[in-house]
Amino acid sequence: MDHSGVEAYFDGRAAGYGQLDWHTGYAERLVALAGLASGMRVLDAATGTGLAALAAARVVGPPGEVVGVDISAGMLQEADHLLAASGLANVTYVKADVTTLDEFEDESFDAVLCCAGMLYLSAGPALSAWHRVLRPSGLLGFSAMRAGFPVAARVFRECAASFGLALPDPMAEVGTEKSSREAVSRAGFVFERAVPGVIALPPRNAADLWRGHALSPNYPELASLTSAELAALESSYVARVSEVLSEPGTFDLPVMYVYARKP
Numbered sequence: 399m400d401h402s403g404v405e406a407y408f409d410g411r412a413a414g415y416g417q418l419d420w421h422t423g424y425a426e427r428l429v430a431l432a433g434l435a436s437g438m439r440v441l442d443a444a445t446g447t448g449l450a451a452l453a454a455a456r457v458v459g460p461p462g463e464v465v466g467v468d469i470s471a472g473m474l475q476e477a478d479h480l481l482a483a484s485g486l487a488n489v490t491y492v493k494a495d496v497t498t499l500d501e502f503e504d505e506s507f508d509a510v511l512c513c514a515g516m517l518y519l520s521a522g523p524a525l526s527a528w529h530r531v532l533r534p535s536g537l538l539g540f541s542a543m544r545a546g547f548p549v550a551a552r553v554f555r556e557c558a559a560s561f562g563l564a565l566p567d568p569m570a571e572v573g574t575e576k577s578s579r580e581a582v583s584r585a586g587f588v589f590e591r592a593v594p595g596v597i598a599l600p601p602r603n604a605a606d607l608w609r610g611h612a613l614s615p616n617y618p619e620l621a622s623l624t625s626a627e628l629a630a631l632e633s634s635y636v637a638r639v640s641e642v643l644s645e646p647g648t649f650d651l652p653v654m655y656v657y658a659r660k661p
C-alpha cells in the first residue's frame with residue numbers, strides 16, 4: 399500500500415502534536431489498562447510523538463524496552479524531542495510501516511500497543527503483522543474510536559453522500575466491540591476485553607473542522623470532485639455542522655480500549 403499520503407499528512411501535523419493534553423491522556427489510559435510489567439519488551443505501533451511509548455517505558459522500567467514505530471519522519475522527530483526531555487533511556491524509534499513490520503523478527507515482543515492509530519491503518523494486515531512479532535501469550539492492546547464518531551466526521555460523510563461520494567467510515571473495521579472482537583480473532587488472537595471510555599475533544603469551529611476533513615488521508619475520494627463541487631460541499635458542510643456545534647456532547651468522542659492475547 400502507498401502510505402505517502404498518510405506520511406505527508408502527519409509530517410504536517412507533527413509540530414505541537416505531543417503537547418495536546420487529550421492525546422496524552424488517551425495514550426496513558428491505553429497503557430494503564432494494559433497491565434504491562436517490569437522488564438517487558440513493548441512495540442508501540444504508530445507511535446507518533448511517542449506518547450504511549452513513554453508511558454509504557456515508565457512501567458517496563460530499565461530492564462524493559464519500548465520500540466516506537468511510525469511512518470512519519472516528522473512525528474518521529476517530535477518523538478525524539480519528547481524522549482530527550484523525558485530522561486528515559488529505554489525507548490528507541492524506528493521509521494517503518496506497522497502493517498508489515500519487516501524490520502522485526504517473529505515473536506520478539508511481549509506486548510504490542512497502538513493508540514489512535516487504527517483510524518489510519520488497514521486492520522487485517524496490521525493485526526497480522528502484530529501477531530507475528532508477538533511471542534506466544536503476548537499482549538495486544540489498541541484504542542479505537544467508536545464507529546460513527548466523532549459527530550463532525552459523520553456529518554461530513556453524510557454531506558459528501560449528497561454529492562455522490564460514498565465515503566466509508568474509517569472505523570468500520572474495529573469501531574464496535576463486535577467488529578474488533580471479530581478482527582482480532584481473524585488475525586489469530588484471543589479477544590480479552592473492550593473497555594469503554596470517552597475522550598473530551600477540544601471544541602473546533604466549522605471552518606477548522608472542514609480543513610481537517612479536506613486534508614485527511616482517509617478521504618482520497620474528494621480528489622474526484624471539481625473545485626466548484628468541492629466549494630459547494632464545503633458550504634453545505636459548514637452550514638450543517640454549525641447547527642450541531644452548540645449541541646451538548648458534540649465533542650465527546652466515545653472510544654474503546656481493546657485487549658487480546660496471542661495464544
Ligand SMILES: C[S@@+](CC[C@H](N)C(=O)[O-])C[C@H]1O[C@@H](n2cnc3c(N)ncnc32)[C@H](O)[C@@H]1O
Binds near residue numbers: 404443447468470473
Ligand atoms: C493519530 S496518530 C497517533 C499517534 C500516537 N500513537 C498517539 O497516540 O498520539 C496516528 C499515527 O499513525 C501513523 N501511521 C499511520 N499509518 C502508519 C503505518 N502504516 N505505519 C506506521 N505508522 C503509521 C501516523 O504517521 C501517525 O503518527
